[in-house]
Amino acid sequence: MDMEKVLADSLEKHVLLFTDCVPVEGHTASAIYDLTRGRISTFPSEYFPLFKLFRTHRLGQLLDTFSEDDRANFHDFLGFLLSNEYVVFVDELAPFPEIPSAWDAPCSIENAIIDVNTQRHDYRKIVSELDALRCEHLQVRSYSPVFTVSDLIDLARLCRGTSIQTLQAVIPHDPMNSDDDYVSVVTSNRILVGLIVHSASQDRRIRVDYGAQGTSAKLVAVEIEMTTKKLESDLDCGSITKKQLLRPSTPTFNELHHFNGCLNRKISIDENGQVRNCPAMGRSFGHHQSVTLSDIVAGPSFQSAWRARKDEIKVCQDCQYRYACTDCRAFLEDPDSEDSKPLKCGYDPYTDSWTDWRGRPGAAATWETYRKRRHLPILKY
């Protein structure tokens, strides 16, 4: 691309950042979220003020304000924006209003977690009450053989005909089960869109094609993930890595502007049957057999956790990935501060670098605090 010629032809025009490509400022690196193509590009934050200037200056006016060095940098940055199709030259900006940032969902609860360890729960009651809340997605996580494949089949049957559209399961491997058993449960229960089998003998993936072949199979395939790692408790949750970042989309981007990415419209039953925002969070709202989920969800104390926005969390508010990160409020870097960043996040927005969170100063001691807390009596407010 001959940038000089491109600029010379567009001096009287505005640089329009497409309205579905949203810049997000970070401390060291900033990002553009392409909400339609579902990708995030990052760039040095020094360039971020340009987006404000794009709205007030035509290209020619903008170039006049730059020194020779700045102009070369500007060429590079504009080349980056043009080659990724984030911007286009237009005569006027007015016909391109911003996409509204409002968010809502046609359900009181969008997703739920059921944890199982040493005791079974009243799945029929739970599913029925989730249906009343129009819950759309359910995940069951089992840490012990108490929850079997036949329990999973029963749970999938209970979900049929309810508001629950997808069911995900994380279950321990049972040596009595063959691959065919796992494939069978997936193929016969289409509501099951994810199955992770932990404590397996080897790491591998089994692809289930639902009987379709060729290119169409990609549309309906489900992979069963077998892993040798062991899931022991809710302490094994809350990990935030680069691969955990959401593929940006308008609904999730807007939701994370206003609400917490993990807890918003979520309800959980922990391994002891206690109702919580998240199984690993300390606050219990009662045992699921003695309360009604809709009563709990209607309470302001339950919903307050939904509004823990990334913009109000220390460190996260300076991170360019804050609208693609689903956060964790259960394990915090500073357990005594509600607006502390997640303990298990390995990203440092001040150095723009990813590291293992366990290596951070104080992380090991904080983690030990959480491990000890878990054995304290259940907190009930």
Add this chain to the structure above:
Amino acid sequence: MSSDLRPLSLPPLMTERLPLGYRRILVSDDILDDEATKRLTFEHSKYRHVSTHVRRPLKPISKVEL
């Protein structure tokens, strides 16, 4: 060879238990090339024209370390 489009005959498909999604395929001798012949008869499974939408959550429900 005819240039008129004519509907694909359904009874043979139903006999073979092919889904009625095949109904929308119209056949003209003019456009029935080798590839189209294969498409209709050999390569594609009987589910080829069945559209299945599998809903997935937009975001992870939990972030287990596995």
